[in-house]
Amino acid sequence: MDTAAIDAQVRTLVAERLRLADxxxxxxxxxxxxxxxxxxxxxxxxxxxxxxxxxxxxxxxxGDITTANFGTLRGITGYVExxxxxx
Amino acid sequence: MTDTPGTLPGLLAATVERQxxxxxxxxxxxxxxxxxxxxxxxxxxxxxxxxDVGPGDGVALVLPNxxxxxxxxxxxxxxxAVAVPLNPLFTVAELGRHLAGTGAxxxxxxxxLRPALAAWAAEAPDAPAGLWVADVADLPSGGVTPPPxxxxxxxxxHAFSSGSTGTPKxxxxxxAQLVAEADQFYDTVKLAEDDVILSVVALFHAHGxxxxxxxxxxxxxxxxxxxxxxxDAVLGAIEHERVSVFPSVPFIGHTLGETRRAERADTRSLxxxxxxxxxxxxxxxxxxxxxxxxxxxxxxxxxxxxxxxINLDGDADALAGSVGRPMKGIDLVVAGEDAAAxxxxxxxxxxxxxxxxxxxxxxxxxxxxxxxxxxxGWYRTGDLGHLDAAGNLYVTGRSTLFxxxxxxxxxxxxVEEVISGHPAVAEVVVVGARGPLGDEVVKAVVVCGPDxxxxxxxxxxxxxxxxxxxxxxxxxxxVEFRDELPRSPLGKILRKYLV
Numbered sequence: 001m002d003t004a005a006i007d008a009q010v011r012t013l014v015a016e017r018l019r020l021a022d023x024x025x026x027x028x029x030x031x032x033x034x035x036x037x038x039x040x041x042x043x044x045x046x047x048x049x050x051x052x053x054x055x056x057x058x059x060x061x062x063g064d065i066t067t068a069n070f071g072t073l074r075g076i077t078g079y080v081e082x083x084x085x086x087x
Numbered sequence: 088m089t090d091t092p093g094t095l096p097g098l099l100a101a102t103v104e105r106q107x108x109x110x111x112x113x114x115x116x117x118x119x120x121x122x123x124x125x126x127x128x129x130x131x132x133x134x135x136x137x138x139d140v141g142p143g144d145g146v147a148l149v150l151p152n153x154x155x156x157x158x159x160x161x162x163x164x165x166x167x168a169v170a171v172p173l174n175p176l177f178t179v180a181e182l183g184r185h186l187a188g189t190g191a192x193x194x195x196x197x198x199x200l201r202p203a204l205a206a207w208a209a210e211a212p213d214a215p216a217g218l219w220v221a222d223v224a225d226l227p228s229g230g231v232t233p234p235p236x237x238x239x240x241x242x243x244x245h246a247f248s249s250g251s252t253g254t255p256k257x258x259x260x261x262x263a264q265l266v267a268e269a270d271q272f273y274d275t276v277k278l279a280e281d282d283v284i285l286s287v288v289a290l291f292h293a294h295g296x297x298x299x300x301x302x303x304x305x306x307x308x309x310x311x312x313x314x315x316x317x318x319d320a321v322l323g324a325i326e327h328e329r330v331s332v333f334p335s336v337p338f339i340g341h342t343l344g345e346t347r348r349a350e351r352a353d354t355r356s357l358x359x360x361x362x363x364x365x366x367x368x369x370x371x372x373x374x375x376x377x378x379x380x381x382x383x384x385x386x387x388x389x390x391x392x393x394x395x396x397i398n399l400d401g402d403a404d405a406l407a408g409s410v411g412r413p414m415k416g417i418d419l420v421v422a423g424e425d426a427a428a429x430x431x432x433x434x435x436x437x438x439x440x441x442x443x444x445x446x447x448x449x450x451x452x453x454x455x456x457x458x459x460x461x462x463x464g465w466y467r468t469g470d471l472g473h474l475d476a477a478g479n480l481y482v483t484g485r486s487t488l489f490x491x492x493x494x495x496x497x498x499x500x501x502v503e504e505v506i507s508g509h510p511a512v513a514e515v516v517v518v519g520a521r522g523p524l525g526d527e528v529v530k531a532v533v534v535c536g537p538d539x540x541x542x543x544x545x546x547x548x549x550x551x552x553x554x555x556x557x558x559x560x561x562x563x564x565x566v567e568f569r570d571e572l573p574r575s576p577l578g579k580i581l582r583k584y585l586v
Contacts, residue, residue, distance in 0.1 A: 015537040050345045062319040
């Protein structure tokens with residue numbers, strides 16, 4: 001799976017799990033926008049993590065749930081890419 | 088020390104006498120037996136007494152779920168002082184707003200939080216005069232343990248109810264009321280000394296304080312303390328400590344139910360899992376049950392009285408939507424407009440109960456003197472519900488959320504049900520917004536699903552949908568779209584931010 005495909009799937013997850021539909025943001029979600037600043041709290045991040053595990057068939061250990069990995073769209077896409085390579 | 092019945096030190100002494108060497112608190116690598124807890128509580132009480140804390144004085148606890156919360160809470164109880172547990176994730180301003188009016192003499196907190204709190208205490212005009220702020224690790228812990236100064240009728244806990252009005256209401260509960268809550272849970276749930284309670288829900292909140300801390304103190308069960316919900320930490324604790332009792336909130340139950348690797352953990356020790364704080368969706372119940380082989384049950388409680396009902400029914404699947412029957416010692420009715428006449432089974436009204444664990448009023452009096460919550464030994468919860476023929480309670484809404492508009496009362500839940508039936512709607516909350524004539528206007532705050540499309544078009548569809556199904560005065564005049572709904576740490580929707 002290439003970066004663009006992962007990005008598209010993560011965007012779908014963000015829309016489904018966090019209900020951050022593109023329309024509500026007046027345009028596509030900026031890949032570097034901080035999710036906490038968009039009002040996503042730790043329960044929202046956890047919901048996203050569970051969705052990422054299911055969608056990409058990977059396991060996200062507690063220790064990987066960091067701001068670097070799950071604080072932005074770009075962070076999530078990069079994390080998923082690394083996990084898929086490792087698998 | 089056993090000559091203090093009806094008090095927290097009396098409860099601790101009885102448990103220590105019965106089983107002092109058995110495990111009490113487990114937090115990571117730290118393991119304390121009940122004997123160790125009693126010794127720690129004694130030292131901590133000496134430390135607080137050295138800071139001039141005595142009977143009736145407030146001590147704020149701004150602490151995570153850890154050993155120090157438990158021992159500081161019990162040390163305050165030992166001295167007959169009033170514990171004021173507060174959320175360590177609050178901003179300093181929020182903490183200050185809660186502390187004003189509690190008469191707290193000091194704050195016990197962590198090294199990380201102390202500097203900001205100390206700065207607030209020194210500078211804020213509304214900070215109580217002479218308020219000290221101590222890092223729990225620095226509290227003097229030497230000296231002779233003072234004798235217990237608790238009395239059954241003395242205040243022991245200053246809690247807060249978020250209520251529906253937006254202003255936190257202070258609630259004072261006595262030592263005897265907390266002991267009564269511990270007894271009710273113990274007698275109803277039949278906890279035993281070999282039970283192990285996973286304590287991941289916040290101890291500063293009624294759910295954790297009652298169903299973890301007081302439950303362990305009364306039964307001698309062990310508490311496994313986990314400060315934040317992390318799946319591996321929780322699953323590891325269940326497996327390694329053989330957790331048998333797991334109080335949670337629906338969000339935790341749902342997330343664990345969705346976590347596939349949970350199947351690799353040995354969770355066969357779980358015997359009683361229950362949620363509180365928000366309604367439990369059937370989907371969450373099903374997910375959790377399929378994953379863990381134990382039904383996820385519902386408990387109903389409030390800050391005014393602790394736990395009130397729990398669903399322990401043998402037919403968990405059929406009754407999954409019920410919060411169960413009252414704890415032993417609690418009289419519960421569903422009341423109509425005339426509170427003196429309980430409604431029959433199946434009829435919806437306001438849930439009211441009488442309990443020796445309940446507070447008897449709010450600090451500073453009733454917010455609505457014309458319709459007091461506390462009267463004649465009963466507490467009117469403001470929650471709507473009904474009982475089935477067997478006495479199982481179903482909570483269906485909050486009467487105090489009724490919107491007054493056009494001379495009518497509108498039940499927001501009814502409007503929410505119509506709107507949430509639209510396929511593009513993920514979540515909806517209906518509130519009363521201030522109208523131009525001082526009355527309220529029905530307002531729907533909508534979180535859209537992924538394929539909602541154009542908001543303008545959806546707004547028109549939703550209004551049309553309500554118009555076709557509801558009386559005109561119930562149709563929302565304002566439809567606002569949001570990305571998510573503001574929620575409390577327990578998942579309760581904070582309606583005050585939506586009006």
